[in-house]
Amino acid sequence: xxxxxxxLSPEASLRLIDAQRExxxxxxxxxxxxxxxxxxLAWLIGYGLFFLRYGPDERVLVSMPGWxxxxxxxxxxxxxxxxxxxxxxxxxxGVAGESAERGAMxxxxxxxxxxGFGVLSSRFEAYLPEAQFGLLMGSxxxxxxxxxxxxxxAVWRDRHQFGFGVWLSVINGMGLLAGPGWHSLVISVLGGxxxxxxxxxxxxxxx
Amino acid sequence: xxxLDPVIHAQARLRVVSSLSALGxxxxxxxxxxxxxxxxxxxxxxxxxxxxxxxxxxxxxxxHQGRTPAxxxxxxxxxxxxxxxxxxxxxxxxxxxx
Numbered sequence: 231x232x233x234x235x236x237x238l239s240p241e242a243s244l245r246l247i248d249a250q251r252e253x254x255x256x257x258x259x260x261x262x263x264x265x266x267x268x269x270x271l272a273w274l275i276g277y278g279l280f281f282l283r284y285g286p287d288e289r290v291l292v293s294m295p296g297w298x299x300x301x302x303x304x305x306x307x308x309x310x311x312x313x314x315x316x317x318x319x320x321x322x323x324g325v326a327g328e329s330a331e332r333g334a335m336x337x338x339x340x341x342x343x344x345x346g347f348g349v350l351s352s353r354f355e356a357y358l359p360e361a362q363f364g365l366l367m368g369s370x371x372x373x374x375x376x377x378x379x380x381x382x383x384a385v386w387r388d389r390h391q392f393g394f395g396v397w398l399s400v401i402n403g404m405g406l407l408a409g410p411g412w413h414s415l416v417i418s419v420l421g422g423x424x425x426x427x428x429x430x431x432x433x434x435x436x437x
Numbered sequence: 438x439x440x441l442d443p444v445i446h447a448q449a450r451l452r453v454v455s456s457l458s459a460l461g462x463x464x465x466x467x468x469x470x471x472x473x474x475x476x477x478x479x480x481x482x483x484x485x486x487x488x489x490x491x492x493x494x495x496x497x498x499x500x501h502q503g504r505t506p507a508x509x510x511x512x513x514x515x516x517x518x519x520x521x522x523x524x525x526x527x528x529x530x531x532x533x534x535x
Binding site: 238240241243244246247250251253254255257258323324325326327328329330 | 446448451452455456458459460461462463464465466467469470473474475509511524527528530531
């Protein structure tokens, strides 16, 4: 059965090509805001609670149970990780070949790096003062995320992604030097807030 | 239209090739997702794919994912070149138009 329509004019053909390619890109390309929003919220809220409960010089700015910030941060990170996994799977589902392989390897890097963080965190709690342990627990996820963003930038030759990884490395270093309490504030506002801001910027640019 | 690749010039096949050209080189797309992108019936899409395959422009690969059969479609190097040539010819026609 042949269902060819009337041949189009060159203008109409070019318009058809552009429209179809745009539709394909919209459905097949990963929308970075799908990742940035859940991670940004996790950091803004999780590290925000850390700052309020474990402020600079061991001040308690808002009283709450001591376990609440870490439990909230971990729960939000797990939720963000799960939603990223689902988003990645959806985008690559039905695509086979080099991109899918690259995406799967990159996805596993995140999962394994954070699983490693989980194991590590359970081994050192007994040996460190509370404030130092909090700083370690707070800075490791940022370090892991920064490294993975920079390597993601290298894999996809995406300067925005690489640049964001550099930004996270820098603010993580600054926060660590400033010490417990300040680190949480820096990561909450400049890290989590930064992710939400770049999601808003990217979304505005897509329109 | 003189000089334009008749295999691609049919509207439906032009849309198939345009969609596949959005994939990275070395990537294949599952038949149902391609169908989604085009709003074509399976039969209609198969017909056009056969023509493109005969011209050497697409590669249709039947495989298995677990136990379910799956069909993946990709643009061949020749198909990608033909598509680039086609868009180039279209632009030339437009520029040359009085």
